[in-house]
Amino acid sequence: MAEPAPTLRELFEAALAIESPAERSRFLDAHCDAGTRARVERMVEFARDEAVPAPSVAAVAAVLAENAPGWALPPGTGVGPFTLGAAIGEGGSSIVFRATRLVDGVRQEVALKLLRRGLHSADSQRQYRRELQALSQLRHPGIARLIDGGVTESGAAYLALELVEGLPIIEFARAHRLDLRPRLALFLEVCRVVEAAHRALIVHRDLKPSNVLVDVEGRPRLLDFGVAKLLMSDDETHTRHAAFTPAYASPEQRSGEPITTATDVYALGVVLGELMTGERLGDGDPRTPSGSVVEGADAGVLPASAPATRRMLKGDLDNIVLKALQHDPADRYASAGRLADDVERLLEGRPVCAHPPSRWYRARKFVVRHKGGVATTVAFLLAVLAALGIAVWQADVARRQARAAREQAERADTIRAFLVGVFDQAEPDANRGQPIAAQQLLALGEQQLSAGAELQPATRLDLTALIARLYWDLGDYERAEALLKKAVTAAADPAIPGEVRARTLTTVAKTESEKRAFADALTHARAAIAIAREVGAAAYDSESEARRVVGEALHGQDDSKDAEPVLREALATDLAVYGDRHPSVVDDWTNLGSALIELSRFEEARTALRNALDLAHALHGPVHSRVAAILQLMSAVSGYTGDYAASEREQRESLEIYEKVYGPDHRETLTARGNLLWTIEHQGRYEEALPDRLRMLAALERMSRTQPDPFAYTYAAIGNDYFKLGRLTEAEQALRQALASWARFEGSNDEWDSADPLGILADVLRWEGRYAEAESTMRKAVEIERKHEPADSGWLNRDVAALGDIIRQQHRHDEALRLVESAAAARHDAKPDPIQCHILSRLAMARLDAGDAEAAYRIASESVATARAVFPPHHFNLGSPLFALASAALATNRAADAEPLLREALAVRSPPIPRDDLRVLEIEAALVRARDALGRNEEAGRLRAEIEPPLKANPSPYAAELLASMARARGAGH
Structure with a gap:
């Protein structure tokens, strides 16, 4: 195919770049005919005329009159009160430039639209100005405002519009x-x-x-509201032309017929x-x-895959x-x-009004719009929908398999009769005029299930699993567990159809995963997958759900490395079967994002969760439990990467949804409230969080037998709050209560859930001066994390560095340095985050105590820079990096630098930590040393007198070391 001829703009720009007149002439000979060459030469001459700093409007009008769409006017051209900048767009009727003017000394930037032809008659100019006046009255935040406009002396018409x-x-x-x-x-x-x-x-x-x-x-x-009419203004020297874009006209x-508002409707x-x-x-x-959607469109062109887009467009x-x-x-x-x-x-x-009217269409829309609200209770509707889903699914299979059809049709009829019997109990006469609650309705269903001796085994199993799951969702865990045990026993019967057994085992496994019986959940989910694969397509929904349960259970027992490939396989398979717009795909993305959080791969987690959230909004709208669950996880990502404002915003949005969906006392709502407090705590607002944590304990304890994790997590969080507030004895008690809870639920404190409370407890023991206990406790936390976390995990290396810091305080400097250096090396490629700040500050202290003060200063400087990037000003977690840098500054004779760092560190630590806590006293002791080094002995003496009594009263070896360091500083200062 021949190359397209260069445009006038391309010829002009190429010729303008050639400095030599002879070379420029040869270029024009080769690429232009006589007429084009003359125009290009005039344009180049015009552009190179340095004697004219701003081309005249007449010259501009003359150039535009040639209708040369490629013409680029030089910056600095004056049009009315405006000075042109670069061209930013052009069309058949006008060219748009960035332009500026001074208004009361303020530089105003606009988009200036310059008509390609002039308005030369007085009538056309008056008409143009009348239209301008009308458009200037149009005010709306969604419309780019007309700022100015007019006609210059030479007849050039222009419009100055708000620059968007x-x-x-x-x-x-x-x-x-x-x-x-x-x-x-x-x-x-x-x-x-x-x-x-x-x-x-x-x-x-x-x-x-x-x-x-x-x-x-x-x-x-x-943009350009009403401008098309302006562009159609005529005068005696030009023929009237249409100012519109044909593809949208x-x-x-x-x-050429009359224009009405319907004209804009067509373009829309x-x-x-x-x-x-x-x-x-x-x-x-x-x-x-829907019929115009083609396969192979570029990413983002369609709102979904081509098949899914066709389905969504078809109809309304x-x-x-x-x-x-x-x-x-x-x-x-x-x-x-x-x-x-x-x-x-x-x-x-x-x-919609566009749809041909029909009763069926309107009825179907009503049901879709009011799903979840037309039944007496949510559980009542869930039971109906689930049972009808079973019946419809069974009827579909019945059409394909004759013998199975008879059995399943009988089962569907039995389920319908069963439900009618249950619903009859909800009638006013049967219930003596009293409204019936969801819990009562389920109890009636359970009674009828027990009394229904004529029920076929498969029907009985389906209903047992259904009622058990609804009990679980309503928080009646004891009744749910009793029915689930019966379901597991019944599902072992090979005479029951495979699709029913697979569905039942999947329900059982999902419930077991939620109550943290992960080994049982894995066993039953894998059994469900095996049965579903034997059945084939009719049981794919159960297979899909069971695959997710396997991933959730692996993740729940802290085998996130093993969970990731399972979850990725589940996502890929569901995308292939369901397409990319299905609730199962929402759950796949959510579970994958959760696993990636535990693997400290936060950016990947954020991407997965954003996919889940966008899809959940599209499928369910903004108020839905799936949306709330995803927001919880996104909040965790924001918090772990230091964006606490976003984390709190996402948590509050999630909690609001849970309260609307479940009410204030449901497990999910309480968990969301606890996660909001986690975000508040990570902003250093421990005094605000602690009372709410304590108030939650009673409600969480009631459900702790079947739902242990919120109860144990809350005790660990309470222990951390006490620790950050300097209440070390209460902190130790709460943390040991958390560990006892985990041991009761899991049989020991050797699993991942115990790692966090062990790590916090080790810190408490360290600041109480109980170094040997602190070291053994932290070693246990690290040992647990090594079993479950990858080598570059943030959580693992955070605690490895903390272990090194405890060993440093026992003066085993070489061992401490090796440990902290290994943690820093493992996280070397990680993006800056809060964990990185803590590791670097501990590495700086280890280098300092090992005798390399200059290296310590460099590392501590990096730690402070990272901390200031990831934490907001005055954040509690700035204290350790600031103290490390100040300590290194004192060791390298930079006392003048150390003193303001120490004052800032003191301000972020106290409050909330009380004055007599060693984490405050160590900063004040360093301040004494800094002021002695600066010759401010009187100030140093006053502060020394204030902190010596609490240091002498503290039994920790560290308190004695701080007293000794101040004594040495006083000797050196005198």
């Missing part, structure tokens, strides 16, 4: 890979903006993606079609939007787009507002 930084709506959707709902929500905002302009009697006339920018805050901003625009329909399908549709296109969205694109304006939506209303109905699951 952003991406065209189609590019934005693709760049951010938006799902269906976010795209529709964005388009809905655009429609509302257009509706506001229509109410002001202004029609856009040229709506297209490049005129709909999405700014950095994700808000759509519309309505039939009446193309044929083209934009919506392109936003959904990647294709521009029009009234002459025979395809529906097809009808909405096609109604907006009707050839006759009378057949379109009457206004942009009506189009917006239909999009809003679609998002809310209500019937």
Whole structure:
């Protein structure tokens, strides 16, 4: 294929870059005909004329009159009160430049649109200014404001518009890979903006993606409202021409008929079609939007995979787009507002006006919109839906397998009869006019199950597992466990159909995983997978769920390294079977993100969780337990990477959802409240968190037999709060209570759940001066973590460095340095995070005590820089890096540098730590040494007198060392 001829712009820019006139002449001979050459030479001469600092408006108008779309006016050109900068866009009727002017001494930046032709007659100029005056009254936050405009003496017409930084709506959707709902929500905002302009009697006339920018805050901003009409202004020297973009123009625009608000509706329909399908549709296109979706589109073009996009468009969205694109304006939506209303109905699951009316359609929409709210209780509806799901699934299998069909049809009839019998108990006559609660309804179902001797074994098993799971979800763990034991026994019967056995074992395994019986969960989940694979496609849902339970159980027993490949396989398989828009895929992404958090791979975890959250929003809306669970995990990622403000925001959003879904006293709500307190604690607000932790204990203790983890975690958190507040005796008691709880639930303190309370307890013992106990306790924590964590794990190496620090305080400097250096080396490639700060500060102290003060100073400086990057100002965790750097500064004769560092460290540690705690006293003792070194002996003496009594009263060996260090400093100072 021949190369395309260079444009006028390309010829001009190439010629302008050639300094030698002879070479430039040869270039033009080779690439231009006579007419083009003359124009390029005039342009080059114009651009190189340094004697004219700002080209005249007349010259600009003359150049624009040639209608040369590639012409780039030099920066500095004056147009009215504005000075042109670089060109930022152009079309058939105008060129847009960045431009500036001074207003009351303030530099104002605008987008200046310069018409390619002038307005020379007085009438056309008056008409132009009237239109400008009308447009200047249009005010809306979604519309780029008209700032100024006019006609210069030479007839050049210009418009100065608000400069909007952003991406065209189609590019934005693709760049951010938006799902269906976010795209529709964005388009809905655009429609509302257009509706506001229509109410002001202004029609856009040229709506297209490049005129709909999405700014950095994700808000759509519309450009050029009413400008198309301005561009059509005529005078006696020019023929009238249409100012619109043909690909988005309505039939009446193309044929020169009157323009109405329906003209903008048509353009919005083209934009919506392109936003959904990647294709521009029009009234002459025979395809529906769903029929125009093609395979192999680039990433982000479609809101989902091609098959999933077709499914989502088919029906209501097809009808909405096609109604907006009707050839006759009378057949379109009457206004942009009506189009917006239909999009809003679609998002809310209500019937849309574009759909042909039918009773079945409206009934189906009602059921979809009100699911979860039409039954007496949530559990009541869950039972109905689950039972009907079983019946429908069984009926489908029945059509394919004759003998199984008879059995399953009988089972479905039996289940329906069973449910009717249960629901009859909820009638006012049966219940003496009293409302019946979900718990009562389930109890009635259980009674009827026990009395139903005629039930077939498979039906009895399905119902037993169903009622058990509903009891579990309602928090009645004792009844749930009793029924689950019966279900496990019954599921061993090979005479029961495989799909029923697989479904039952999956339900049992999921419940066991949630109550932390991970070994049992793995056994039953793997058995369910084996049975489901024998059955085939009819049992795939059970196989998919059981695979996730295997991953969850491995992750739960802290084998996250083994869980990751299982979870990735589950995700890949479910994507292949279900497509990328399915609740199972939400759970796959969520579980993978959770495992990656435990492996300290936070950026990968954030990506997985963002995928899960976007999909959960698209499938379930903003108020759903899946959304809340994902926000919990995202909050953990934010907290572990030091973004505590984001962590708290995500936790509060999650807690609000759980309270709406479950109520205030449900296990999930209490867990979410505990996680919010974790975020508050990690911001150093221990005094705020501790009372709420203590208040939660009673509610958590009631459920601790079957749900031990929140109870034990809360005791560990209480112990940490006491420790950070300097209440060491109470801290030790709470931490030992946490360890006792884990030992009771897990049989020992040798598993991963005990590692954190052991690590905190070791720190408590260390600051009490009980070094031998502290060392053995921390060694046990490290030993547990080595079993479950990869070598570069943040948690493992945090505690290895802490063990080194305990050994350093016992003056085993070489051993301490080896340990801390190994922790730093293991995390060498990690991104800066809070754990890295602690490891580096401990490495600095180990180097300092080993005699390498300059190396200690360099490492401590890095630790402080990292800490200031990941922690907000005045954060509690700045204390250790600051103290390490100040200690190294004192050892290298930088007392003047040390003193302000110590004062800052003291301010972040106390409060919350009380004055007589060694973590405060060590800073004040260093301050004494710094002031002695600076010759401020009187200040040093006063502070020494204040801290010597609590140091002498403290039995820790470290207190004696601090007293000795101050005595040496006093001797040196005198």
